[in-house]
Amino acid sequence: MDEGKSEELKAAEKKEYQNLVNQVKPKPSVLANCLWAFVVGGLICVIAQMILNYLVSKGMSKSDAGSAVAVIMVFLGALLTGIGIYDKIGEKAGAGSIVPITGFSNVIVASALEFKREGYIFGVGARIFSIAGPTLLFGFTASVLIGLISYWFR
Amino acid sequence: MSYLMAFIIGGILCVIGQLAMDLTKPGITPGHILVGFITGGAILSAVGLYQPLVDISGAGATIPLSGFGHSLAQGAIAGVKEKGLLGAFSGGVAATAAGITAAIVFGYLAAVIFNPKD
Amino acid sequence: MTAARKIGQQSVKFSNPPVISGWAAIVGPKEGQGPWAKDFDKILDDYLYGQSSWEKAENIILQETVQTAVAKAGLDTTEAELLLAGDLLNQIISANYAARELAIPFLGLYGACSTMAESLLLAAMMIDAGFFERVVAATCSHHYTAERQYRAPVEQGVQPSPSSQWTATASGAILVQPGGSGPRITCATIGKVVDMGVTDSANMGAAMAPAAGSTIKAHFEDTGRATDYYDLVVTGDLGAVGMNLASQSFIQQGLVPPPAYSDCGVLLYDGLPDIKAGASGCGCSAAMLCGPLLKKMSRGEINRLLFVATGALMSPTSTFQGESIPGIAHALAIENI
Numbered sequence: 001m002d003e004g005k006s007e008e009l010k011a012a013e014k015k016e017y018q019n020l021v022n023q024v025k026p027k028p029s030v031l032a033n034c035l036w037a038f039v040v041g042g043l044i045c046v047i048a049q050m051i052l053n054y055l056v057s058k059g060m061s062k063s064d065a066g067s068a069v070a071v072i073m074v075f076l077g078a079l080l081t082g083i084g085i086y087d088k089i090g091e092k093a094g095a096g097s098i099v100p101i102t103g104f105s106n107v108i109v110a111s112a113l114e115f116k117r118e119g120y121i122f123g124v125g126a127r128i129f130s131i132a133g134p135t136l137l138f139g140f141t142a143s144v145l146i147g148l149i150s151y152w153f154r
Numbered sequence: 155m156s157y158l159m160a161f162i163i164g165g166i167l168c169v170i171g172q173l174a175m176d177l178t179k180p181g182i183t184p185g186h187i188l189v190g191f192i193t194g195g196a197i198l199s200a201v202g203l204y205q206p207l208v209d210i211s212g213a214g215a216t217i218p219l220s221g222f223g224h225s226l227a228q229g230a231i232a233g234v235k236e237k238g239l240l241g242a243f244s245g246g247v248a249a250t251a252a253g254i255t256a257a258i259v260f261g262y263l264a265a266v267i268f269n270p271k272d
Numbered sequence: 273m274t275a276a277r278k279i280g281q282q283s284v285k286f287s288n289p290p291v292i293s294g295w296a297a298i299v300g301p302k303e304g305q306g307p308w309a310k311d312f313d314k315i316l317d318d319y320l321y322g323q324s325s326w327e328k329a330e331n332i333i334l335q336e337t338v339q340t341a342v343a344k345a346g347l348d349t350t351e352a353e354l355l356l357a358g359d360l361l362n363q364i365i366s367a368n369y370a371a372r373e374l375a376i377p378f379l380g381l382y383g384a385c386s387t388m389a390e391s392l393l394l395a396a397m398m399i400d401a402g403f404f405e406r407v408v409a410a411t412c413s414h415h416y417t418a419e420r421q422y423r424a425p426v427e428q429g430v431q432p433s434p435s436s437q438w439t440a441t442a443s444g445a446i447l448v449q450p451g452g453s454g455p456r457i458t459c460a461t462i463g464k465v466v467d468m469g470v471t472d473s474a475n476m477g478a479a480m481a482p483a484a485g486s487t488i489k490a491h492f493e494d495t496g497r498a499t500d501y502y503d504l505v506v507t508g509d510l511g512a513v514g515m516n517l518a519s520q521s522f523i524q525q526g527l528v529p530p531p532a533y534s535d536c537g538v539l540l541y542d543g544l545p546d547i548k549a550g551a552s553g554c555g556c557s558a559a560m561l562c563g564p565l566l567k568k569m570s571r572g573e574i575n576r577l578l579f580v581a582t583g584a585l586m587s588p589t590s591t592f593q594g595e596s597i598p599g600i601a602h603a604l605a606i607e608n609i
Contacts, residue, residue: 071256
């Protein structure tokens with residue numbers, strides 16, 4: 001069916017097909033997704049706030065309590081991923097369970113678990129950062145750049 | 155009151171992530187969202203826009219990964235004040251060391267203890 | 273000299289239509305909840321099937337499907353002369369490791385989800401050409417092995433897109449012989465690779481639909497058969513989105529959309545809750561053919577079937593490099609004659 005057609009005609013056909021695909025394709029229900037993301041994401045932050053308030057009430061300094069909350073939330077994310085619950089939450093909550101730090105924990109644990117059967121060095125060890133790695137790379141790079149800029153303007 | 159603000163701001167940040175996935179081109183994965191939030195948070199923090207969010211909502215702004223970016227940026231800036239140029243390199247990671255180390259160690263432990271479920 | 277059995281541009285007509293003398297399908301737990309449970313030979317209770325990894329489970333499933341198909345034709349596995357098989361995993365390990373255990377001379381194939389049609393049409397050609405008398409065509413897929421290779425780790429919380437399809441845990445095998453009783457493969461159309469520029473790997477149906485349209489059109493042109501010749505035209509794993517697009521392309525290309533057109537990806541999980549666009553994977557069309565469809569043929573409920581398995585020929589590497597997804601489809605006419 002393609003013989004003898006010019007490149008432009010092929011490109012036009014592709015374009016036309018793309019438009020058709022976009023018409024036919026079911027759209028995600030953005031409103032429902034956002035509602036889920038809002039509620040689940042908000043609740044995760046509320047849980048973190050409760051832990052934070054508790055630690056501060058026990059006399060911990062605010063910055064130490066902040067670090068401790070991060071560790072605890074990471075632990076909870078890891079635990080829920082390990083027992084196979086976090087992915088079920090993620091199917092519904094979308095970004096609501098990706099954006100909080102528990103989501104960061106989830107991608108690390110999910111990658112580590114997945115490659116357990118390929119061994120601990122090149123399986124778990126190498127793959128644990130397959131999704132979290134880029135996050136750390138760009139986070140660290142941004143941090144250093146910001147440090148350098150603030151050094152320049154100090 | 156602190157809970158309400160944490161809920162609202164945390165929720166809104168997640169909705170921004172959701173909109174980024176649903177309304178932009180297909181192929182925006184959780185990996186892209188995480189990178190976007192940590193970098194975006196660091197930049198907003200550096201220009202002074204993130205701290206007010208943390209002040210009003212506490213965990214609502216620190217628990218989303220943009221808060222992680224905020225810690226990285228503020229750590230680097232504080233590091234520069236303390237140690238000069240060396241602090242630009244050490245400050246960010248030092249401020250977030252607990253969370254990152256926890257994620258790696260718990261990730262490894264989870265892999266030892268659990269198996270992927272069906 | 274022109275090839276005697278080639279018809280038209282890309283089709284072949286068998287002079288002594290080979291017989292499908294034995295077939296078997298084994299499916300996973302989810303597939304067993306669908307409407308076709310009673311038509312499969314075995315439904316797994318879990319995805320590991322007593323193995324230490326999903327990959328191992330997948331090749332055991334393929335092995336057992338081949339053994340069952342051969343046994344149902346009243347033969348012993350050692351009597352099979354040739355195994356044509358493939359799967360979705362890198363270097364087609366499921367087929368390779370299954371063939372290691374089965375000890376049948378083996379040719380590995382890769383046609384992504386079109387492998388059932390690819391292996392079956394090659395088997396039919398080899399039988400009709402007189403090289404062999406007992407050839408097995410088989411393929412399989414496993415949801416979790418495919419998921420980890422093509423998409424994200426299983427435990428990662430990912431929101432599925434509404435156009436996404438669920439890779440079926442399923443396998444199908446067919447024994448082809450020159451004679452005997454059973455439905456016969458009368459002609460086949462080998463598809464061209466068609467790429468209409470779809471890059472969204474969560475919308476594979478859209479990527480493959482043009483290939484299905486191209487092959488079906490070529491089939492009717494080459495064979496000269498009327499578009500209402502078949503009782504059922506069934507595509508492989510286009511899913512709800514792809515099937516919709518394929519129907520539209522039939523209209524556009526002047527092919528009357530056959531009233532009896534369906535898609536294995538839509539049929540496999542028909543009626544199950546929350547299935548998005550349906551099923552995909554090599555095992556999807558293989559299990560539908562080797563389960564309900566051939567059973568209906570043997571009962572005479574369907575007498576003329578056009579089976580068009582579709583494949584998306586991309587890899588994670590090509591996806592990351594921004595390449596679009598090329599599709600392929602092969603058609604087989606299976607008839608009670």
